[in-house]
Amino acid sequence: MKAKITARKGNVISKIDDRIYGSFIEHLGRAVYGGIYEPTHPTADDKGFRKDVMELVKQLKVPVVRYPGGNFVSGYNWEDGIGDKSRRPRKMELAWSSVETNEVGIDEFQEWTKRAGASVMMAVNLGTRGPDEARNLVEYCNSETDTYYANLRRENGFEKPFGIKLWCLGNEMDGPWQICSKTPEEYGRTAYETAKVMKMVDPSIELVVCGSSGMGMPLWGEWERTVLRHTYDHVEYLSLHSYYNNFANDTPLFLAQSLNMDKFIKKTIAFCDEIKAEKRSNKTIYLSFDEWNVWFHSGEKDQKVKRWSVAPPLLEDEYTFEDALLVGCLLITLLKNADRVKIACLAQLVNVIAPIMTETGGAAWAQTIFYPFLHASTHGRGTALTTACECGTYSAGDLQAVPYVETIATLSEDENSLTVFAVNRSLCEACTLDLRLEGFEDYHAVSHTALECDDLKAINTAENPYAVSPIEKPLGDEIVLAPKSWNVIVFEKN
Ligand code: AHR
Numbered sequence: 001m002k003a004k005i006t007a008r009k010g011n012v013i014s015k016i017d018d019r020i021y022g023s024f025i026e027h028l029g030r031a032v033y034g035g036i037y038e039p040t041h042p043t044a045d046d047k048g049f050r051k052d053v054m055e056l057v058k059q060l061k062v063p064v065v066r067y068p069g070g071n072f073v074s075g076y077n078w079e080d081g082i083g084d085k086s087r088r089p090r091k092m093e094l095a096w097s098s099v100e101t102n103e104v105g106i107d108e109f110q111e112w113t114k115r116a117g118a119s120v121m122m123a124v125n126l127g128t129r130g131p132d133e134a135r136n137l138v139e140y141c142n143s144e145t146d147t148y149y150a151n152l153r154r155e156n157g158f159e160k161p162f163g164i165k166l167w168c169l170g171n172e173m174d175g176p177w178q179i180c181s182k183t184p185e186e187y188g189r190t191a192y193e194t195a196k197v198m199k200m201v202d203p204s205i206e207l208v209v210c211g212s213s214g215m216g217m218p219l220w221g222e223w224e225r226t227v228l229r230h231t232y233d234h235v236e237y238l239s240l241h242s243y244y245n246n247f248a249n250d251t252p253l254f255l256a257q258s259l260n261m262d263k264f265i266k267k268t269i270a271f272c273d274e275i276k277a278e279k280r281s282n283k284t285i286y287l288s289f290d291e292w293n294v295w296f297h298s299g300e301k302d303q304k305v306k307r308w309s310v311a312p313p314l315l316e317d318e319y320t321f322e323d324a325l326l327v328g329c330l331l332i333t334l335l336k337n338a339d340r341v342k343i344a345c346l347a348q349l350v351n352v353i354a355p356i357m358t359e360t361g362g363a364a365w366a367q368t369i370f371y372p373f374l375h376a377s378t379h380g381r382g383t384a385l386t387t388a389c390e391c392g393t394y395s396a397g398d399l400q401a402v403p404y405v406e407t408i409a410t411l412s413e414d415e416n417s418l419t420v421f422a423v424n425r426s427l428c429e430a431c432t433l434d435l436r437l438e439g440f441e442d443y444h445a446v447s448h449t450a451l452e453c454d455d456l457k458a459i460n461t462a463e464n465p466y467a468v469s470p471i472e473k474p475l476g477d478e479i480v481l482a483p484k485s486w487n488v489i490v491f492e493k494n
Pocket of ligand 1: 026069072172291347348
């Protein structure tokens with residue numbers, strides 16, 4: 001099989017916003033306790049953060065981490081997680097039927113993100129709470145005034161504001177599972193009033209308003225339009241969430257799911273622009289794909305977890321090699337839409353549907369999906385180039401013309417390196433690339449890294465952490481993508 005890939009210097013989709021490589025830590029399962037934080041762990045630092053986990057997180061170079069939820073945030077009182085730890089309340093956490101000890105809150109999490117080289121993307125509770133608690137939290141985090149919440153932060157040991165720039169107005173407020181979910185009208189009004197008071201406290205913040213929790217939601221479209229009619233002038237981003245599964249155990253169909261992500265993005269852009277036209281606005285709403293991943297492996301195990309325990313093992317998906325291939329396709333899809341998708345968060349970061357797994361008290365290791373994310377975050381910065389790919393196609397389910405090769409080229413900011421990312425979806429045929437990199441005649445290939453594996457269901461475990469890990473391919477006259485493979489080909493200027 002052959003694929004002709006054409007990219008031209010100057011023919012750009014957009015500058016890539018670094019925040020497209022964001023991630024997410026929710027107070028859920030062992031993401032926080034036993035994940036990023038475990039004071040009794042042999043690698044714990046002076047604040048109780050696991051250094052082995054921190055090391056892996058740093059490799060991923062996540063610029064922004066969404067926190068503290070997720071469904072969790074809709075029942076959360078942020079005041080429970082600040083100040084003297086010995087006085088923090090243990091609470092019934094209703095979203096995941098767990099006990100929240102509040103040992104970690106925003107005081108600790110902002111410190112953790114600093115150490116990880118990232119910044120916080122903070123969500124406010126628009127479920128059980130509303131504008132008042134949200135504006136108080138903005139004051140606590142960002143204000144330098146001599147006023148109650150800013151002074152409370154100082155009393156808790158933080159003279160300088162945390163300076164959190166990016167805020168989410170609640171989480172998945174359309175979902176019936178959400179604590180105090182809302183109709184589009186109810187949410188639109190609340191989000192509008194909350195946005196106003198949050199920006200009165202700190203006009204420099206950026207806001208993400210909730211879109212539908214998925215393309216399959218009954219109000220998808222109507223929700224976006226109604227919510228944006230209320231909030232258009234007060235927010236910068238609209239959120240999208242989507243998780244993919246292979247319950248059908250149909251790999252070609254599963255690997256084609258990035259086409260659904262693309263459709264979700266394109267339609268959501270259309271909803272945003274419809275309201276832009278309706279309002280005769282010059283402002284463009286950008287997208288925050290702030291939950292995306294594969295999620296389906298852990299369902300049965302989750303049913304057996306004891307209710308009302310602290311940090312139970314929930315949503316601990318063990319990712320297979322084929323999951324990594326889809327994650328590669330999804331990353332390419334986000335890059336292809338870099339003109340409108342400015343923020344994206346791989347959900348989540350540690351233990352909970354995550355690229356990094358740990359044993360409480362034991363090892364930390366990279367799951368299969370860690371690698372495509374690592375490669376894209378490392379090499380996929382700068383500019384996304386319009387990349388045409390002529391190759392064979394197949395049909396899967398109701399998806400027609402699924403290209404065997406999913407690809408995009410990116411050019412680094414200094415223009416010294418050009419990277420071609422490519423997934424070969426074919427399960428049996430290798431693919432030889434006919435690469436037409438126009439305007440890049442003075443560049444030469446310096447590496448071809450690939451993720452290949454005979455076993456689509458192979459996983460990494462504590463005992464065998466490198467079962468699925470990248471290999472360096474020899475560079476020859478031709479670049480060949482192995483059947484079922486993720487590939488990163490880097491070119492440098494001579
Ligand atoms: O990421 C896991 C959960 O998925 C989040 O809490 C919620 O927002 C979504 O439904």
